[in-house]
Amino acid sequence: MTTHVEQPDLAEVSLETALQALADDTRLRIVRELASAPAPCACGSFGLEVSKATRSHHFKTLREAGITNTEILGTKRLVSLRREEFDARFPGLLDAVLAPAAVS
Amino acid sequence: MTTHVEQPDLAEVSLETALQALADDTRLRIVRELASAPAPCACGSFGLEVSKATRSHHFKTLREAGITNTEILGTKRLVSLRREEFDARFPGLLDAVLAPAAVS
DNA sequence: GCATATGTTCGACGAAAATCGAACTACCGC
DNA sequence: GCGGTAGTTCGATTTTCGTCGAACATATGC
Numbered sequence: 001m002t003t004h005v006e007q008p009d010l011a012e013v014s015l016e017t018a019l020q021a022l023a024d025d026t027r028l029r030i031v032r033e034l035a036s037a038p039a040p041c042a043c044g045s046f047g048l049e050v051s052k053a054t055r056s057h058h059f060k061t062l063r064e065a066g067i068t069n070t071e072i073l074g075t076k077r078l079v080s081l082r083r084e085e086f087d088a089r090f091p092g093l094l095d096a097v098l099a100p101a102a103v104s
Numbered sequence: 105m106t107t108h109v110e111q112p113d114l115a116e117v118s119l120e121t122a123l124q125a126l127a128d129d130t131r132l133r134i135v136r137e138l139a140s141a142p143a144p145c146a147c148g149s150f151g152l153e154v155s156k157a158t159r160s161h162h163f164k165t166l167r168e169a170g171i172t173n174t175e176i177l178g179t180k181r182l183v184s185l186r187r188e189e190f191d192a193r194f195p196g197l198l199d200a201v202l203a204p205a206a207v208s
Numbered sequence: 209g210c211a212t213a214t215g216t217t218c219g220a221c222g223a224a225a226a227t228c229g230a231a232c233t234a235c236c237g238c
Numbered sequence: 239g240c241g242g243t244a245g246t247t248c249g250a251t252t253t254t255c256g257t258c259g260a261a262c263a264t265a266t267g268c
């Protein structure tokens with residue numbers, strides 16, 4: 001059986017917190033990868049060029065901003081987007097962030 | 105005649121920069137006020153509880169993120185949203201940020 | 209049990225950002 | 239010209255954030 005890591009009630013996440021969490025290149029990369037992944041990913045499966053301490057910090061930031069959910073499976077943590085909940089709280093925000101860059 | 109303060113080409117503004125600029129309570133307040141204002145506003149017309157040096161800094165941040173336009177009119181600076189351009193660059197982002205908070 | 213794999217937590221450090229007062233610039237009206 | 243108005247720029251301070259190594263925790267597999 002798997003448990004999940006504690007996560008905030010979306011109602012208590014402010015827009016500022018959400019934007020703050022998204023306003024970082026590394027975390028943006030994680031969110032994009034999660035959005036295109038068919039299933040939850042282990043933290044280590046991202047090709048991030050940072051130490052595991054830093055990586056853990058970024059995943060924590062995303063989780064505490066209500067953007068991701070973390071399931072504990074053995075020694076791994078399976079991370080996924082809280083798509084529906086987040087969309088309900090901040091309609092359109094993830095879509096806008098995930099939209100392909102408009103090149104002019 | 106009015107001139108405008110130099111502003112970036114939206115194509116050169118990254119999503120990260122835009123999010124960074126929006127991820128601040130004071131600036132979020134400014135953007136919301138601008139969105140609901142019928143006409144460009146002078147910097148000083150916002151009820152911000154910060155010094156004018158700080159205020160100037162925030163307006164600069166928004167301008168450099170391509171979010172606002174600044175017109176010089178006499179001793180005043182008239183600030184307005186670059187709505188259409190910004191929407192073209194980051195579709196849906198401003199809408200999401202300006203959406204009324206979803207209370208659950 | 210023990211080595212390994214996967215993350216987290218704990219300081220510490222440097223870079224970046226928010227804030228301010230003070231000095232400065234530019235313009236307006238009298 | 240002069241005083242007042244509206245912002246900007248500068249330097250300093252404080253806070254926040256990203257980053258890391260090292261120590262720790264926990265589960266797996268042999």
